[in-house]
Amino acid sequence: MRKYAAEAIGTFWLTFGGCGSAVLAAAFPDVGIGLLGVSFAFGLTVLTMAYAIGHVSGCHLNPAVTVGLAAGGRFPARQIPPYVIAQVVGAIAGAGALYVIASGAPGFDLAKGFASNGYGAHSPGGYGLGAALVAEVLLTAFFLFIIMGATHGKAPAGFAPIAIGLGLTLIHLISIPVTNTSVNPARSTGPALFVGGWALQQLWLFWVAPLIGGAIGGLVYRWISDEPSADITGGVSPAKATRDALQNG
Numbered sequence: 001m002r003k004y005a006a007e008a009i010g011t012f013w014l015t016f017g018g019c020g021s022a023v024l025a026a027a028f029p030d031v032g033i034g035l036l037g038v039s040f041a042f043g044l045t046v047l048t049m050a051y052a053i054g055h056v057s058g059c060h061l062n063p064a065v066t067v068g069l070a071a072g073g074r075f076p077a078r079q080i081p082p083y084v085i086a087q088v089v090g091a092i093a094g095a096g097a098l099y100v101i102a103s104g105a106p107g108f109d110l111a112k113g114f115a116s117n118g119y120g121a122h123s124p125g126g127y128g129l130g131a132a133l134v135a136e137v138l139l140t141a142f143f144l145f146i147i148m149g150a151t152h153g154k155a156p157a158g159f160a161p162i163a164i165g166l167g168l169t170l171i172h173l174i175s176i177p178v179t180n181t182s183v184n185p186a187r188s189t190g191p192a193l194f195v196g197g198w199a200l201q202q203l204w205l206f207w208v209a210p211l212i213g214g215a216i217g218g219l220v221y222r223w224i225s226d227e228p229s230a231d232i233t234g235g236v237s238p239a240k241a242t243r244d245a246l247q248n249g
Helices: 001-024 032-056 065-070 076-104 130-148 160-179 185-195 205-224 238-247
Strands: none
Touching: 001 032, 001 076, 001 130, 001 185, 032 160, 065 130, 065 185, 065 205, 076 185, 130 160, 130 205, 185 205
Protein backbone atom coordinates (compact mmCIF):
# COMPACT_ATOMS: atom_id res chain seq x y z
CA MET A 1 0.00 0.00 0.00
CA ARG A 2 2.93 2.35 0.59
CA LYS A 3 3.85 2.07 -3.09
CA TYR A 4 0.33 2.96 -4.18
CA ALA A 5 0.14 5.86 -1.72
CA ALA A 6 3.47 7.14 -3.04
CA GLU A 7 2.19 6.98 -6.62
CA ALA A 8 -0.99 8.85 -5.66
CA ILE A 9 0.96 11.55 -3.81
CA GLY A 10 3.48 11.90 -6.63
CA THR A 11 0.80 12.17 -9.32
CA PHE A 12 -1.03 14.70 -7.16
CA TRP A 13 2.14 16.79 -7.17
CA LEU A 14 2.63 16.43 -10.92
CA THR A 15 -0.95 17.47 -11.71
CA PHE A 16 -1.15 20.21 -9.13
CA GLY A 17 2.30 21.61 -9.89
CA GLY A 18 2.28 21.26 -13.66
CA CYS A 19 -1.34 22.20 -14.36
CA GLY A 20 -1.22 24.72 -11.53
CA SER A 21 1.61 26.57 -13.23
CA ALA A 22 -0.50 26.77 -16.39
CA VAL A 23 -3.71 27.84 -14.67
CA LEU A 24 -2.33 30.16 -11.99
CA ALA A 25 0.95 31.52 -13.31
CA ALA A 26 1.34 31.16 -17.08
CA ALA A 27 -0.34 34.43 -18.00
CA PHE A 28 -0.29 36.22 -14.66
CA PRO A 29 -0.13 39.98 -15.25
CA ASP A 30 3.42 41.28 -15.86
CA VAL A 31 5.21 38.25 -14.34
CA GLY A 32 3.58 35.35 -16.19
CA ILE A 33 5.89 32.36 -16.64
CA GLY A 34 4.60 31.48 -20.13
CA LEU A 35 5.17 28.29 -22.10
CA LEU A 36 8.79 27.96 -20.96
CA GLY A 37 7.84 28.22 -17.31
CA VAL A 38 5.00 25.70 -17.58
CA SER A 39 7.32 23.27 -19.36
CA PHE A 40 9.89 23.50 -16.60
CA ALA A 41 7.19 23.18 -13.95
CA PHE A 42 6.11 19.79 -15.30
CA GLY A 43 9.71 18.65 -15.50
CA LEU A 44 10.44 19.82 -11.97
CA THR A 45 7.47 17.94 -10.52
CA VAL A 46 8.86 14.68 -11.88
CA LEU A 47 12.45 15.48 -10.92
CA THR A 48 11.57 16.35 -7.33
CA MET A 49 9.24 13.40 -6.83
CA ALA A 50 11.74 10.99 -8.39
CA TYR A 51 14.18 11.82 -5.60
CA ALA A 52 11.42 11.81 -2.99
CA ILE A 53 9.59 8.56 -3.77
CA GLY A 54 11.68 6.78 -6.39
CA HIS A 55 12.96 4.38 -3.74
CA VAL A 56 9.40 3.64 -2.63
CA SER A 57 7.41 3.07 -5.82
CA GLY A 58 9.77 3.78 -8.72
CA CYS A 59 7.99 7.14 -9.27
CA HIS A 60 5.99 6.31 -12.39
CA LEU A 61 3.28 8.97 -11.88
CA ASN A 62 1.85 8.04 -15.26
CA PRO A 63 -0.11 5.04 -16.59
CA ALA A 64 1.85 5.23 -19.85
CA VAL A 65 5.12 4.93 -17.93
CA THR A 66 3.80 1.95 -15.97
CA VAL A 67 2.66 0.20 -19.14
CA GLY A 68 5.87 1.12 -20.96
CA LEU A 69 8.08 -0.23 -18.17
CA ALA A 70 6.08 -3.45 -18.17
CA ALA A 71 6.52 -3.73 -21.95
CA GLY A 72 10.23 -3.14 -21.46
CA GLY A 73 10.53 -5.90 -18.88
CA ARG A 74 11.12 -3.55 -15.97
CA PHE A 75 7.80 -3.92 -14.14
CA PRO A 76 5.45 -6.83 -13.35
CA ALA A 77 2.27 -6.67 -15.44
CA ARG A 78 0.09 -7.73 -12.50
CA GLN A 79 0.96 -4.45 -10.76
CA ILE A 80 -0.31 -2.27 -13.62
CA PRO A 81 -3.98 -1.94 -12.45
CA PRO A 82 -3.27 -0.82 -8.85
CA TYR A 83 -0.57 1.59 -10.00
CA VAL A 84 -2.86 3.13 -12.62
CA ILE A 85 -5.72 3.46 -10.13
CA ALA A 86 -3.44 5.19 -7.64
CA GLN A 87 -2.14 7.55 -10.31
CA VAL A 88 -5.62 8.51 -11.49
CA VAL A 89 -6.82 9.08 -7.92
CA GLY A 90 -3.81 11.31 -7.26
CA ALA A 91 -4.37 13.29 -10.46
CA ILE A 92 -8.04 13.87 -9.67
CA ALA A 93 -7.16 15.01 -6.15
CA GLY A 94 -4.48 17.33 -7.55
CA ALA A 95 -6.93 18.85 -10.02
CA GLY A 96 -9.47 19.22 -7.22
CA ALA A 97 -7.01 21.10 -5.02
CA LEU A 98 -6.10 23.32 -7.96
CA TYR A 99 -9.77 24.03 -8.63
CA VAL A 100 -10.35 25.12 -5.03
CA ILE A 101 -7.46 27.60 -5.27
CA ALA A 102 -8.07 28.82 -8.83
CA SER A 103 -11.78 29.36 -8.32
CA GLY A 104 -10.98 31.84 -5.54
CA ALA A 105 -9.84 34.42 -8.10
CA PRO A 106 -12.28 36.86 -9.69
CA GLY A 107 -13.03 36.01 -13.28
CA PHE A 108 -12.10 32.33 -12.98
CA ASP A 109 -13.75 30.37 -15.78
CA LEU A 110 -13.51 26.63 -16.44
CA ALA A 111 -14.38 27.39 -20.06
CA LYS A 112 -10.81 28.64 -20.48
CA GLY A 113 -9.71 25.02 -20.33
CA PHE A 114 -8.26 24.49 -16.86
CA ALA A 115 -5.08 23.04 -18.48
CA SER A 116 -7.08 20.29 -20.20
CA ASN A 117 -5.69 18.54 -23.25
CA GLY A 118 -7.43 18.83 -26.60
CA TYR A 119 -7.23 18.81 -30.36
CA GLY A 120 -8.95 20.70 -33.15
CA ALA A 121 -10.72 23.74 -31.76
CA HIS A 122 -9.36 22.89 -28.31
CA SER A 123 -5.72 22.65 -29.33
CA PRO A 124 -3.79 25.81 -28.37
CA GLY A 125 -2.48 25.98 -31.94
CA GLY A 126 -5.56 24.53 -33.65
CA TYR A 127 -3.84 21.23 -34.51
CA GLY A 128 -6.14 18.45 -35.72
CA LEU A 129 -6.71 14.92 -34.48
CA GLY A 130 -4.04 13.34 -36.69
CA ALA A 131 -1.31 15.73 -35.58
CA ALA A 132 -2.30 15.32 -31.93
CA LEU A 133 -2.27 11.53 -32.20
CA VAL A 134 1.18 11.41 -33.80
CA ALA A 135 2.63 13.92 -31.33
CA GLU A 136 1.34 12.09 -28.27
CA VAL A 137 2.43 8.63 -29.46
CA LEU A 138 5.87 9.81 -30.59
CA LEU A 139 6.67 11.94 -27.56
CA THR A 140 5.48 9.33 -25.07
CA ALA A 141 7.60 6.71 -26.83
CA PHE A 142 10.67 8.90 -26.50
CA PHE A 143 9.80 9.66 -22.87
CA LEU A 144 9.88 5.93 -22.11
CA PHE A 145 13.09 5.56 -24.11
CA ILE A 146 14.68 8.27 -21.94
CA ILE A 147 13.39 6.73 -18.74
CA MET A 148 14.66 3.26 -19.56
CA GLY A 149 18.03 4.54 -20.71
CA ALA A 150 18.52 6.85 -17.74
CA THR A 151 17.66 4.06 -15.28
CA HIS A 152 19.78 1.43 -17.02
CA GLY A 153 22.29 -0.45 -14.91
CA LYS A 154 25.21 1.16 -16.79
CA ALA A 155 23.86 4.71 -16.64
CA PRO A 156 25.48 7.12 -14.15
CA ALA A 157 23.93 6.39 -10.76
CA GLY A 158 21.74 9.04 -9.17
CA PHE A 159 21.28 11.23 -12.24
CA ALA A 160 18.21 9.54 -13.74
CA PRO A 161 15.68 12.00 -12.26
CA ILE A 162 17.51 14.92 -13.87
CA ALA A 163 17.47 13.35 -17.34
CA ILE A 164 13.83 12.32 -16.97
CA GLY A 165 12.72 15.70 -15.64
CA LEU A 166 14.52 17.57 -18.42
CA GLY A 167 13.13 15.10 -20.95
CA LEU A 168 9.60 15.92 -19.84
CA THR A 169 10.45 19.62 -19.99
CA LEU A 170 11.58 19.25 -23.60
CA ILE A 171 8.43 17.29 -24.46
CA HIS A 172 6.29 20.14 -23.15
CA LEU A 173 8.33 22.75 -25.02
CA ILE A 174 7.58 20.84 -28.22
CA SER A 175 3.94 19.96 -27.77
CA ILE A 176 2.11 22.47 -25.58
CA PRO A 177 1.00 24.28 -28.78
CA VAL A 178 -0.27 20.98 -30.21
CA THR A 179 -2.28 19.36 -27.41
CA ASN A 180 -1.37 21.27 -24.26
CA THR A 181 0.83 18.19 -23.74
CA SER A 182 -0.49 15.06 -22.12
CA VAL A 183 1.88 12.05 -22.51
CA ASN A 184 0.13 11.07 -19.27
CA PRO A 185 -3.46 9.75 -19.14
CA ALA A 186 -3.81 10.44 -15.41
CA ARG A 187 -2.73 14.07 -15.76
CA SER A 188 -5.28 14.46 -18.57
CA THR A 189 -8.10 12.85 -16.62
CA GLY A 190 -7.91 15.11 -13.56
CA PRO A 191 -8.60 18.46 -15.26
CA ALA A 192 -11.00 16.91 -17.81
CA LEU A 193 -13.35 15.76 -15.05
CA PHE A 194 -13.73 19.34 -13.88
CA VAL A 195 -14.09 20.90 -17.33
CA GLY A 196 -16.47 18.20 -18.61
CA GLY A 197 -18.04 18.54 -22.07
CA TRP A 198 -15.43 18.66 -24.82
CA ALA A 199 -12.58 17.73 -22.46
CA LEU A 200 -14.24 14.43 -21.56
CA GLN A 201 -15.23 13.80 -25.18
CA GLN A 202 -11.62 14.14 -26.31
CA LEU A 203 -10.08 12.38 -23.30
CA TRP A 204 -9.99 9.03 -25.12
CA LEU A 205 -7.09 10.24 -27.28
CA PHE A 206 -5.02 11.11 -24.24
CA TRP A 207 -5.38 7.59 -22.94
CA VAL A 208 -4.98 5.69 -26.20
CA ALA A 209 -2.03 7.62 -27.68
CA PRO A 210 0.21 7.74 -24.57
CA LEU A 211 -0.41 4.08 -23.74
CA ILE A 212 0.52 3.06 -27.29
CA GLY A 213 3.55 5.34 -27.24
CA GLY A 214 4.67 4.10 -23.85
CA ALA A 215 4.49 0.47 -24.95
CA ILE A 216 6.42 1.27 -28.14
CA GLY A 217 9.15 3.08 -26.23
CA GLY A 218 9.51 0.25 -23.72
CA LEU A 219 9.63 -2.42 -26.39
CA VAL A 220 12.14 -0.56 -28.56
CA TYR A 221 14.52 0.04 -25.67
CA ARG A 222 14.14 -3.56 -24.56
CA TRP A 223 15.08 -4.63 -28.08
CA ILE A 224 18.26 -2.55 -28.31
CA SER A 225 19.50 -3.32 -24.79
CA ASP A 226 19.60 -6.57 -22.85
CA GLU A 227 21.77 -5.32 -19.99
CA PRO A 228 20.60 -5.52 -16.34
CA SER A 229 18.31 -2.63 -15.48
CA ALA A 230 17.95 -0.31 -12.52
CA ASP A 231 14.95 1.48 -11.07
CA ILE A 232 14.70 5.27 -11.02
CA THR A 233 16.82 5.53 -7.86
CA GLY A 234 19.73 3.60 -9.35
CA GLY A 235 19.05 0.38 -7.44
CA VAL A 236 18.43 -3.02 -8.96
CA SER A 237 15.04 -3.24 -10.66
CA PRO A 238 12.29 -5.42 -9.16
CA ALA A 239 12.27 -7.54 -12.31
CA LYS A 240 16.02 -8.23 -12.09
CA ALA A 241 15.84 -8.89 -8.36
CA THR A 242 13.16 -11.49 -9.01
CA ARG A 243 15.22 -13.13 -11.74
CA ASP A 244 18.31 -13.24 -9.51
CA ALA A 245 16.35 -14.78 -6.65
CA LEU A 246 14.98 -17.50 -8.92
CA GLN A 247 18.40 -18.23 -10.40
CA ASN A 248 19.99 -18.48 -6.96
CA GLY A 249 17.24 -20.77 -5.67
